[in-house]
Amino acid sequence: MTPAFSIIFFTTASGAGYGLLFVLSLLVFDRALPAAFVLTALAVALTLVSIGLVSSTFHLGHPERAWRALTQWRSSWLSREGVAALACYGPALALGAAVAVGAPRETVIALALATGVLAAATVYCTSMIYASLKTIAAWHDRRVPALYLLLGAMSGLLLARFLLAAFALPAHGLPWVTVAIVLSAAQVKRAYWRAQAEHRSASSLGTATGLDRLGRPRVLQPAHTERNFLLKEFGFEVGRRHASRLRRLAIAFAFGVPLALAALSALPAFALPAATAAVVSAAFGLVLERWLFFAEARHTVMLYYGGAAPAPSRSVPTTGG
Amino acid sequence: MTCLPKSAPAKKLGLVIDLDICVGCQACTTSCKEWNAGGRAAPVTDYDAYGATPDGVWFNRVHGYEVEDGGSGRTVYFPRSCLHCDNAPCVTVCPTGASFKREADGIVLVDEDKCIGCKLCSWACPYGAREYDEDAGVMKKCTLCVDKIYNANLAPASRMPACVSACPTGARSFGDLGDPASGVSRLVRERGGYDLMPEQGTAPVNKYLPPRARTAEAAPLASAVNDRGHALLKWIDKVFSR
Amino acid sequence: MPSTPEPFVDTAPSVADDVQTTTCYMCACRCGIRVYLRDGQVRYIEGNPDHPVNHGVLCAKGAAGIMQHYSPARLTQPLKRIGPRGSGEFVAISWDEALTLATEWLAPLRARDPKQLAFFTGRDQSQSFTGWWAQQFGTVNYAAHGGFCSVNMAAAGLYSIGGSFWEFGEPDWEHTRYLLMFGVAEDHASNPIKRGLGQLKSRPGTKCVAINPVRTGYAAVADEWLGIRPGTDGLLIAALIHELLRAERIDWDYLVRYTNAGWLVIDAPGAADDGLFARDAEGRPLCFDLRTSSSGDALAAGSTPALVGARTLADGRSARPVFELLAARFLDAAYAPAAVADATGIAAETIARLAAEIASAALDSDFAIEQPWTDWAGRRHARMVGRPFSIHAMRGIAAHANGFHTCRLLHVLQMLLGAIDAPGSFRYKPPFPKHVPPAGTPATPGDPGLPLTRMPLGFPRGPGYLAVAADGTPQRLDKAFSWEHPLALHGMLQSVLHNAWAGDPYRIDTLFLYMANMAWNSAMNVPGTLRYLTDREADGSYRIPHVVYSDAYYSEMVAYADLVLPDTTYLERWDCISLLDRPISDADGAADAIRQPLLAPGRDVRPFQDVLLELGARLDLPNMTTEDGAPRYPGGYADYLVHHVRGKQQGPLAGWRGADGADSLVGAANPDQLERYVANGCFWREPLPESARYYKFANRDYLDYAERAGWIGSTQPVVLELYSEILQEFRLAAAGHGEHQPPDALRARLAQHFDPVPAWHAVEARHSEQDYPLYAVTQRPMHMYHSWGSQNAWLRQITSRNHLYVHDTLAERLALADDDWVWIVSPQGRVKAPIKRMQGVHPETVWTWNAIGKRRGAWGLDDAAPEATLGFLLNHLIPDMHAPDEHGRVHANADPVTGQAAWFDLRVRLEKCTAQEAGATAPEFHDVRGTHGPRGGHGPLRYGAALKGAPTGRHVAAQEVIGIHRGDGHDA
């Protein structure tokens, strides 16, 4: 699949935003926090979410009709994602208002939990857009929703740690929760890569054309001699060596470095610099991870053009940490 | 209408493509362009018609493959367009309702006025049958010539998909695959018509007929004459009248 | 949320204001089309279901007619060259200036020496008109493109069976059970062949075999593919003949009745009559009648000719029947399957099996059509006995220097099996068959200022009918009908430019070309040809002083013309597809057709035929002016089509003749004829009587019909010729007999190639096999027509660049992977190309698509178009002329009998390109866009946007919102 920057940016940014909303909802549930902190965290989260959503519309041919995407929630994960995303603004903004006016804690907690649930639901819907596509074996994997949720939570935790440090608030157990989540995310990603490497697609040029009845087909003439929409959209191929190098970088920046820095941020002296660096590193690592998520994915359409069966490269680098 | 019709459509209109006689001539691809250029999905844009990267919107494309079969192999041409799947994933993923499958005849269409151009349907279609019009910003696809097959403004003989009318070898047939008595259903039965990528679970309506097995071999001729001299001797008295 | 209602779908929008019929023009198949017009634009083109050629189907080109018609490469006004030839620097001039200039150039030539005008018309669909024009002008230097196309096929057929494949005949698609296809990629009968193949393959118990070094297209769907070594088909056919004779699997009855198998050939080695038919005092051929045990009239009905055995004639001469000569040749062990297997690349068992299969298909069939018929001698036959074995062949065997005999061998194979015009076999299409050879002999130069006494092209009946001077030098510029190429029936357009440049046999003043892209894909040796066009004399004048050219589009050739006469497109003019030249008949009926103007050009262009008539009037050519000097056909070509009458009241159109339109085939002019055609869908077809549809060469009903139509001069049967006396006469001349003598230097060549019994000989190897071990051939893509396809916005998206296809094993040997670049090297030069590996090709043959490579600046394409940067032509590598022979003579790269260009004799080697060399084609030529070369424009083409309904502009606004830049585009 050809990585579309707007989508990569959308899924990582809004993933982080929803992650932060989710973590914030738990923090609010856990303890009373200064209004300034909650409001700032909300602002950061909603900004990320909004930027992400807006950026996703850049991918559309008709952004002015984007509202129509809310109508088919009964069948379409994309529609559900839209509905959940918009729905999430309600409790989130209400939470902000409640905190700002000093509403009763029960109200704040209720709004926070609603926000958290909707944030998680939105990320889940996003993941299901991909995971539901049978045409792309790299996405049609039950680990994909888990990954999206874990990576969202991880981004949220890292952001929360940074904000806590910035407000000089105590982190309590948060760094250790973060370490656990980063480790599980890394573990799931590793399992995902393993599974993908093992995966043998049921589809091949033979089944795509039915010519497996006769023997082994190969491309003689493409339908057209120049590129077309399908090749532009699905024809991206990343070299195997390049991909494994990028995987290692992604692991290091998305998991390795944040893991170490999250632990380090437990030491108050290092809290702010470590948390800041962890956010920056994770942002870079996650964009890389998401880029690979696209770049390594193969669509069945490419079979018609002689592309290999939709399984990504076999190399499975070991996760750090 | 992003949900698929609840009950199976009354009719299942579709194409049957005979790979045994398709010569790869591309008549079906350009006739499709020609009808649809001014049809429901008009225009079927060409982005760089006379330039360095000729490319555009096509609802039908013909590929050429060679099949290695352990012997001398064979060459097979393979037209590819929308299969109007019964279980069309392109429809269910569509967030706007722009994609829909008609209750009446099962034709899968895009309502361009609703389409936001998210391309998700093209990701969901295993067959590459969706064609995004980069210029118009909407998804387009084979309409099964819905504005032609029922069109009372046309002569009855013209109420056929353009690609079917044009196909010079007769490799393309059109009809109701939901009706076991139809000509297309009979073809599918007799010739072992099959689905593309059945493992994708799309339940395509269009069917492909496999290339036929090659015919058996004859025994060489028995000699009637031993050599030239013998032949000339033998034939010297052959009597046939003019 | 309630379920969203299903959107409304308009299933019956109004489509057109008007639907008109006419005839397609994207190739010589000439299908009937229905053109849907809306708001003065073409909305849709579909096949005309009533039309006898295509029955409603279309090909990819025909279905892309919209883009052909609206091509940006269309010429818009007459042009006069101001820069050097090839620069493309022109000024636009008015038609009056253009015609005045042409008249100034041509009038003095006509008065002085009319053959100083060489008028060659390429892919002309109006040859009976343009040939007539040349005749009126008085120049012998006229022909269309047939010399480089398929004249071998035509000549071999016309000199053996009075017809041929191609437009002359077709397989009996409905009844045949076994089809052999030799070297066919597409052919003129594009849609009939495809329909026929589809039908044949869908009928149980049939088989179709493709013999072709390449397995694509028709060969791909064939039940069996034989990847033959190029140039060796004749050997394969000879082996089949060997097998049939050896097993005595032949149709004796047919041979005796319909061929010259029993005719006696004089056996007198060294004598002046050796190899001629023994004839009686009246000149009738003799046979040895077994019933009377004496020689008698070979043509007499009921005679029983001996087929074997030396006989002594009354005058004491010795003679042998044709059949014996034939059998003696082909029973030779040299033609046994095992003996030809290596050379042809086809296993002996396969050849033997093939022979068994075709014999069985033809002879063991119980198939007959229950239709009584009467033969030429008046004998009634209760039924038409079937021979459901057919052949179709095309340039794969024709475009070799040994192609004439290969084609003749095919006809021998057909004759032996009785498979010519029998139900289920190859069938003639009216007006064929013709007597062998057909009527009309080639013109020789006449007096200045006068028309030629006959049409320029014709059918030599022997050495006395050549267009040569007393000393044997050619009288035609192209050397057709000379001792070098005596049966060059279609002229030799491929030699015209070279010979005019070389002054061999003489210089000319004006080269007048019509729709022939001689500066590119119709030329062999393109770089050389460009030199012929641009070389100058010491005084700076061009060696070919004037070049006039008519094209409809900005092709590569336009830039080399001094005067460009822009033509209309096929939807803008009257045209006629006439029985007088290349008809569209089918085996069951004669047919012709017209084109009618459906759209106004809106450019300053004129139909070429109108222009020729006006030029003729300005030149005061006979039959083009009235007595008072006014144009004879003031209404242009349409006027001519209706009112021109020749022969016995024949005209360009055969339908609705006679003042009231009640006659057909012959009759007086009918002023309403075109209206009648239009009312009938722009075509006319008259079915043959049921009893006249088979065995036409000997069928009295057919012969009567054809004689009445003026297609043949007498109702005598057409005797199919296994043995050609005409060829033998040339051989005798070569041996010094007769009053017409060839130059000594050509005697050996004539003796070798004018074999009266078809023979296979390897194409002469002119360079070492080691240096050039590979064969290189081209194929027509089904969706492109020569060079015109690439200007079509839709067709070029399918193929805008070509690869050189290489067999896996060869690629392995040369360490080549897909998309690697190679130099293709021939003795003529080298061309750079990317390769693609495949399995279905003869392992020592490489091939590519014809005419995909384009010259920069032509066809309205961008300079960076893949056609110009990546697409390549093999033509640069194909020699037009061979190196001088031992007599210092330069011969064309052509068949010595017919002058057929030997495109497919090309031998090459491959050299892998370095990394620096890869990625762009070579050789490069400067761009020819010049001052008037059109540019197709950039940005999206939204054809049809306006036809759907009023454009809303809504999408454009949306794109602007998100700031994605798109070109301006052009709505149409």
Ligand SMILES: Nc1nc2c(c(=O)[nH]1)N[C@H]1C(S)=C(S)[C@@H](COP(=O)(O)OP(=O)(O)OC[C@H]3O[C@@H](n4cnc5c(=O)[nH]c(N)nc54)[C@H](O)[C@@H]3O)O[C@H]1N2
């Ligand atoms: N679409 C389309 N149709 C056309 C044309 C076009 O340009 N485009 N052109 C028209 C014209 S002008 C013509 S003359 C006809 C030509 O019609 P064809 O003769 O069918 O066309 P070619 O492409 O020349 O095909 C030659 C075939 O012969 C094969 N071949 C080459 N050498 C040999 C050999 O030695 N033996 C055998 N057995 N096969 C061999 C080649 O692989 C190829 O398949 O087509 C006409 N129809």
Ligand SMILES: Nc1nc2c(c(=O)[nH]1)N[C@H]1C(S)=C(S)[C@@H](COP(=O)(O)OP(=O)(O)OC[C@H]3O[C@@H](n4cnc5c(=O)[nH]c(N)nc54)[C@H](O)[C@@H]3O)O[C@H]1N2
């Ligand atoms: N390598 C290789 N070369 C070949 C062949 C091959 O097999 N291999 N085949 C050869 C054969 S058989 C042929 S017939 C030739 C064909 O070659 P050409 O006869 O040269 O065919 P085109 O290239 O199409 O050129 C015809 C010209 O007619 C112009 N034209 C089109 N429509 C009209 C019109 O309506 N009016 C006028 N005035 N002009 C028009 C086109 O623009 C074009 O410039 O190519 C030959 N060249």
Ligand code: SF4
């Ligand atoms: S072929 Fe593709 S576009 Fe057509 S219905 Fe099936 S899934 Fe949808």
Ligand code: SF4
């Ligand atoms: S591109 Fe259009 S039709 Fe396709 S899923 Fe998106 S909105 Fe639906």
Ligand code: SF4
């Ligand atoms: S049915 Fe109509 S739209 Fe679909 S491929 Fe055929 S011509 Fe094109």
Ligand code: SF4
């Ligand atoms: S028109 Fe018919 S024969 Fe030609 S490519 Fe299409 S399906 Fe095949």
Ligand code: SF4
């Ligand atoms: S075969 Fe195609 S291009 Fe040729 S006349 Fe017929 S429709 Fe036109």
Ligand SMILES: [Mo]
């Ligand atoms: Mo040709």
